[in-house]
Amino acid sequence: MMMTAPLSAWPWENLGFYKYLLYGPFVAQVVHSRWYEEERWRSSWCFHLLLLWTLRGQVHQVMGSLGNMLFLNQNIRINKQGVDFKQIDREWDWDNFLILQALLAAMAYCTFPFLENLSAFDSVGIVTALILHIGVSEPLYYASHRFFHGKNWFENYHSLHHESTVPQAYTSGQATLLEHLILAAVTGIPILGSFLSGHGSVALVYWYLLMFDFLRCLGHCNVEFIPYQIFEKLPFLRYLIYTPTYHSLHHTEMDTNYCLFMPLFDAVGRTLNKKSWELQKHFSSGLGEKGKVIPDFVFLAHVVDLSSSMHAPFVWRSFASLPFSTRLFLVPCWPIAFVVMLVMWAWAKTFVISFYNLRGRLHHTWAVPRFGFQYFLPFAAVGINKRIEEAILEADKLGVKVISLAALNKNEALNGGGTLFIKKHPNLRVCVVHGNTLTAAVILNDIPADCTEVFLTGATSKLGRAIALYLCRRKVRVLMLTLSTERFEKIKKEAPADCQNYLVQVTKYQAAKHCKTWIVGKWITPKEQSWAPPGAHFHQFVVPPVLQFRRDCKYGDLAAMRLPEDVQGLGSCEYTMDRGVVHACHAGGVVHLLEGWTQHEVGAIDVDRIDLVWEAALKHGLRPATGGTKADPPPPCKSP
Known part of the structure; x- marks a missing residue:
């Protein structure tokens, strides 16, 4: 049996979702203060720890979302690869360090009584923390990082x-216990130093920790947001703040940066990669791969309902990596999703979800920003077809070879299964x-x-x-x-x-009361099923x-079929489908x-081609979703 290195594993790694019970004492203390010490609860150290954890x-969530908004950043992405299920599962517990630091902060509170009464703001403390960060934390991290x-x-x-080949905001938290103990020291020295000097404040804790996390996420976000013009006008900034490109080079050429x-x-340590600024300008200006990431194939999907609209990698990566199902944590987010829906209706033609x-x-x-119910509104048909047509023309302009229409986007009553667009644009190069x-x-x-014998409903559909x-x-x-x-x-x-x-x-x-094979192409009620x-x-197929x-x-x-x-x-995951499975x-x-x-x-479907297409699918390694070996199961689901 292989032994793991000391302090490489997390003490609560086998608890799964229940690891969040470690916050239980903090919650209990806040509740106790609220009900029995009402004047003090707002200054409760535990309250601030819980708020900070949130x-x-x-x-990390916002920076992770920005990194996955392909419709905004696909031309300034540094690593063009997609994040696969293995990396998502490996980083599932990226937030372990937040629990660790909360527990260490609680220990510090018990050790240093003066932490109980802090001022709201002290500018001297912030300056002190900044000096300690530059003079102690930065060189300490640099030395320990090289050591590791x-x-x-x-x-x-x-x-x-x-092991995370495509850095993302969540990757910044993916490390062993020992590494995060050292990182906690790096983080805590400026704060504790300010407190010991008598200039600690609540504002300092919030400002330093949130800025620290933001900069860590920035370096791992894989998208070059920072304009290169800043460094051309103020060259000295190159040595004061790193960029996503700068840190990405550390993941590709590990002996640098x-x-x-x-x-x-x-x-100073002679480990600066000489390509850092050149590549930063390259990606920041959108010159990566000539500024365009052109797909060979596009699947034009649509949103089903308000709840499923949040099942996208740029909303919650972990949630999107699991088959969709309505969960309680989505309910509070519905108003936000509704507002975003209105914005998308007014502004977006299509947007990239994943690749x-x-x-x-x-x-x-790609997705058309229209919800399922809209496809059944007679007055919405013209607008929906216009969006689909614009997506097809955009794909044709880009040089896409095939665009496949999802479910309602090819509704017979809407556009004749795509016939409308072919007749209107007979010279399309892209195959619809x-x-x-x-x-x-x-x-x-x-x-x-x-x-x-079979019983067939929706019998006259395509x-x-x-x-x-x-x-x-x-x-x-066939009945x-x-x-x-x-x-x-x-x-x-x-x-x-x-x-x-x-x-x-x-x-x-x-008529089907004796038929044991039903093929349902039209929604049937429980009474009809009886x-x-x-x-x-x-x-x-309904x-x-x-x-x-x-x-x-x-x-x-x-x-549905399982991809090779x-x-x-x-x-x-594609809606309710399992990992690696897509609609047929x-x-x-x-x-x-x-x-x-x-x-x-x-x-209309060419019946003579059904066997031909089936055999071609099997030849290329696609398999029916109901057979074959399933992908490795994901970790237990938790609220992202």
Whole structure:
């Protein structure tokens, strides 16, 4: 059994979410002060520690969000790779240091009684802290950082931090216990020194710790926000404040740029990377990769509802890395999300949510800032189609090869499954794909080979039609639920003459009371589900999925496929899908790109291509979401 190095592991690392119970005594003390010592509770040390913990966490959250806002910063990103699930899981407990420092601060409070009565503000204390930071904390951190880069110390302690290939704000907190004990000393010396000099204040604690966290997050954010013109006009600032580019070089060329915040100490220690300022100007001016990050493939998604709008990496990275479900911590955020929604409606055409690399091709997910309910408002159709059209034209202008339309963006009633755009712009170079051919293939391949009869709702829809025609060719009897005899007869005439008798029109759910295979393409109520016999299997392509009312029946998931194992940079889940799983229409666009097909896939599904697309998907390593090996499970979920 391999032994871990002393002080490399956290004492509470096995507690999971329950580690936050360590804040229990602080909460208890604040409550006690509030009810029994009302005049003193606002000056309670424990109250300030809890408030600081919240504010410091928010600093990391805000900086993490800014770093993941691809629609704002994709041209000034330093490392162009995506953050994958492994890095997110590795950094899941990035906030351990906040608990550690809160406990150390509580110990300091018990050790030094004079901390109980602090002034609100003392300018001399702030100046004292600044002097101690420059004269003690900066060189102490520089020396200890270089020390941790020694072979044995790096392997046992510091390598954990460098395993994060794409630095982000949360990466700044990812380190071993020993490293954070030293960092706590680096942080505490200026504050404690000011207190011992008799000039400590509440404002000093807040200002120093929040500024310290902000600068740490800035160095790890992977986005060059700082304009290079500042350093050209005031060259001496280059040695007083580092930049995201400066620190990113430490992660790529580890023997350089060791400083905490001030490159001056790297210059003195002769560890300053000579490329620091040149690269800072390069990324700050948006010249990284010629200022454009052009994807080969775009999946044009849309927002489902207010709650799911927060399931994006630039909101909460940890939440986005798990399949979506409504959680209590989202409720207080709904008003904020609503305001953002109004701003997006008024301002944004589309915005980039996430990206990943597959076979050397860059795949983007863009989103139309429209919510699900809007797609069913007649007066909103023109505006929605305009946004979709603008996204297609933008993709065409950029040189994107394939753009795949998600769920409601290809609604038949809205734009004929994308046909509207092809007719309006016949010279498009980008392939517009609805991906429903693969969706149909996934559903059909989930039906048992020995099945002889199915009951189909949504039978005259685009997918319903293709499924019915495919199954009747396999001599499977299809009970097509529809009140429109005209639509039924039109579909029936498309079937081969010797297969037409396998298509049967039914108008009531009672007709399926003996059929154990239901294919649901139209939302059905619990009462309608009650007509299915015990043991029935509900396959479905309806959005949202039907309620799982029957305990004696089996409910299939929405058609989806698992991406190949060699996908890189994927760190967010697609709505309710598992990690590494995407909706079949998304996967259909991926296959279209990998195969190099140049035709559009819009309008009615070509039944003759269903098997072709299915085999192409399997050839490229895509697998049905219901089979194969699942990805490693994530850590226990917690509020981000």
